[in-house]
Amino acid sequence: MTTPRTDRSRWYWLLLIPVAIPLATPLFNAVEPSVFGIPLFYWLQLAFIVLGVTTTTVVYRMTRRGR
Numbered sequence: 001m002t003t004p005r006t007d008r009s010r011w012y013w014l015l016l017i018p019v020a021i022p023l024a025t026p027l028f029n030a031v032e033p034s035v036f037g038i039p040l041f042y043w044l045q046l047a048f049i050v051l052g053v054t055t056t057t058v059v060y061r062m063t064r065r066g067r
Contacts, residue, residue: 011062018052 021027028044035043 009063011059014055014059018048018055021051022048 022045028041031039031041033040
C-alpha cells in the first residue's frame with residue numbers, strides 16, 4: 001500500500017500564470033510598440049519565456065524540502 005502524497009502547496013497555483021497569460025491573445029494582437037525594431041508579438045513571446053522561468057524558479061525554491 002502506498003502512502004498518500006503530502007506535497008500539496010499553494011505555491012503550485014503560481015504555475016498557472018505562465019500558462020494563462022499567453023492564452024490572452026488580445027494582449028499581443030498588435031504590431032506596435034516595437035522595441036529596437038522588433039514587433040510586439042516577438043518580444044512579448046520572449047517576455048513570456050522569462051515569466052515562465054521566473055515563476056518556475058520561485059515555485060521550486062519555495063516548495064523544495066529540507067534544504
